[in-house]
Amino acid sequence: MSLQETLEVHVKAAIKALFQSNLESVEFQATRKEFAGDITVVVFPMLRVVKGNPAVIGEQVGQYLLDNVDLVKGFNVVKGFLNIEISDRYYLDFFQNIKDDTKFGFAKEQDDKAVMVEYSSPNTNKPLHLGHVRNVLLGYSVAEIIKASGKKVYKTQIINDRGIHICKSMLAYQKFGENEAPTEILKGDKLVGNYYVKFDQAYKAEIADLITQGQSEAEAKKNAPLLLEAQDMLIKWEAGDKAVVALWEKMNQWVYDGFDVTYKNIGVDFDAYYYESQTYLLGKEFVAEGLKTGVFIRKEDGSVWCDLTEDGLDEKIVLRSDGTAVYMTQDIGTAIQRIKDYPDVGGMVYTVGNEQDYHFKVLFLILKKLGFDWAKQLFHLSYGMVDLPSGKMKSREGTVVDADDLIQEMADTAEEISKELGKLEEYSNNEKQELYKTIGLGALKYYILKVDPKKRILFDPKESIDFQGNTGPFIQYTYARIQSILRKATSTSLSDQVYKDVKLHEKEKQLIKQLEQFPEVIQNAAAQHSPALIANYTYDLVKDFNSFYQNVSILGADTEEEKQFRVGLSQSVSATIKNAFGLLGIDVPERM
The missing domain is CATH 3.30.1360.70 (Arginyl tRNA synthetase N-terminal domain)
Structure with a gap:
């Protein structure tokens, strides 16, 4: 207890x-x-x-x-x-029980229902960008935190691989591509994204041309030949046209291969994949069931709706008058399909931006009305946008901050600051490059995850890599400092000491009190779906350690018992930093 x-x-x-x-x-x-x-x-x-x-x-x-x-x-x-x-005895007994526990704070997996966490869910017409990075980091971290709280977790995504936006990239490639293919320098997702931008450029030129011929802007946007061709390509795709499907499969594979490289660079993974091309017809059977039970109503034009006005929402269409599905229908069907595929799942977390808040309120309410008990355990992990000092990003105009470029920029910034500080002079070039990436990624992840998910972020790469203050590199540096202490104390045995005669210094007691909070912080972070609680706990722990380090001599303690205790305490702090940062997907370097 x-x-x-x-x-x-x-x-x-x-x-x-x-x-x-x-x-x-x-x-x-x-x-x-x-x-x-x-x-x-x-x-x-x-x-x-x-x-x-x-x-x-x-x-x-x-x-x-x-x-x-x-x-x-x-x-x-x-x-x-x-x-x-x-009493000191309480703190010493507590410390005695945790110092050899490499998984201190993590709960054992319970025989409870699993949780499925969805994140990333990109479109296959462009590479991952800064907005996706916040999504991916949040989803992955929440999944790891829920797992640490004692639940089984499945990580998943639904890839938006169909629709008019995909056809725009395909059409532009067909017209302007000249059989260009991905290379080691140009990944497939970037190549396809380039053609999405080219479509928009050509489309705008056609609109301008039609306006000079006397059409209104609204007419020109609707009548531009490129848009009409893209719409025709979508119809052919839905009809199974072999040539169109073959092009779609080839370009999507390029994008998947590119995504895989980015996910590996960021350090995230998935257990299950869903594809919109396979799920967009799901849900219709449940609309039919809902019509029988009165959950849905059919209007005179044949369209089907769910009346949520008594629940404080509005009417929501779930089937068009021509019988085609809408996104809501698809999401209803996909949620139900996931439970069929993973029967031990009892709840789901959807990591999606806050512009979709209303959509998820409606989705969760409809699933409850359809009688699914697990619908009570659905959560929308809503998050705010990420802005840069340069302003808002736009995919169509090619002004997004590419995730791969961002990761490289973070490593470059880490290199620049490390050189200024002169911290890595004894490292080989390969060791330096690996460490720059670790510091850069740690800075990026921590800067984003330390903020409450609901808040909008202004991301400043240079500020995030400051080696002082509430930053990832500051915490990583403290971890590396502790490893240096432990290397110097190799002769000290930490395993069987009981610490009978240790009288706790106030700084030692404060550190143990902070360590004691870690299991509860994990449980709270899981319940609130908030990596920020883990991030800021870790910063507080590091501040307490640095205060301890400045006020108490570790290796120069008065007695061997005190020395062993302080080395052991330092070891427990470093293990907890590593565990906490692991929940955020951040690596900690042994030297820095």
Whole structure:
């Protein structure tokens, strides 16, 4: 049990013994720095079951704990707040139990329903860009955090590989491609993305030409020959035209191969793939079922709708009058198909930008109305856009920040700053390049993940690689510093020491208190789908370690026992940093 859980049992026992009353729960908070104590019990909520002066009640409860509970070594009361001092023995015993646990904080997998986390889900007409990077980092990290909280997790994506936007790239390649193919320098996803931009350029030129011939802008956009050809290509694709399908398969494979390289560079993976070309017809059978049960209604023109006005939403179409499906229909069918494919899944997390908030409210509500119990365990991991100092990105105009280019830019920036600081003079060139990538990626991931997912981000590459402050490189550098300490302490045995005579320094106690929070932080981060909780916990842990390092001599301790304890504490901190950063998908370097 955690300190809070242990104390809650004893506080409830105190109230029972002193006042013959039963407390349902105990409210705790961190003790304010100006008062002595390690944890504070808030007395005011107890007044519901115990009548009296809060300060007097606090004194009575505090004395009971001091007299009856070994881990309590002192207390003080400030108005209605009972500040409790915890014995060194408690912290030493806690530390003794975790110091050899490489998976400290991670819960064992429960025999519970699995969770499926969807992220990335790109279009096959362009490479991954900065917006995708935030999506991928969030989805991957949330999946890892949920896994660490004790649940089985499947990582998935649905690839948008059909539709008019795909045909635009295909048509431009057909017209202007001259059999160009991917090379080592030009990945397939970038090649296809180039033709998406070329389509837009040619399309705009046609629009301008039609306007000079007397058409309105709206007419010109609708009548431009290139758009009409793309629409015709989509009809042929849906009809299974062999030549069109062959071109579609070839160009999509180029894109998939390119995506794989980017995912590997970013350091993320997937367990299952879904493709819109295989799912866009799903859902119709459930519309028919919903019509029978009254979940859906058919209008006079033959279209089918779901009336959600009583739920505070509006009417939502699920089938057009010509019988064709809409995105909502497809998403209903895909969700149900995933449960068929993975029967142990009891909930899903959709990592999709906040412009789709309304869509997911409707989707989840319709699935509930269709009677699926697992629909109660669906979550939209909504996130804000990522902006750059240069402004908003546009795929059609080719002004997006390509993910591969961004990763390289981060490594280059790390190299530039490292050279200025002169930190890596003893490294070989290969070691330096690998480390620049580790630092650059760590900076990128941490900068994005330390922010609450709902907030919009202004991403500044140079600021993210600062070796001071709340950044990835600052934390990585602290980890590397600890590894240096551990290498110097190789003669120190850490395995069987009991630490009977260690008297804790305040900085040592603060570090152990911070370590103790890690399991709860993981559980909270999983419940809130927030990697930011892990990121900012790690920063706080590192700040506490650096304060400890500056105030307490580790290798120059007065006794061998103290030295072993401090080395062991440093080792536990570094292991926790590594575990926490692993949940964010960030590597930590042994030297830096």
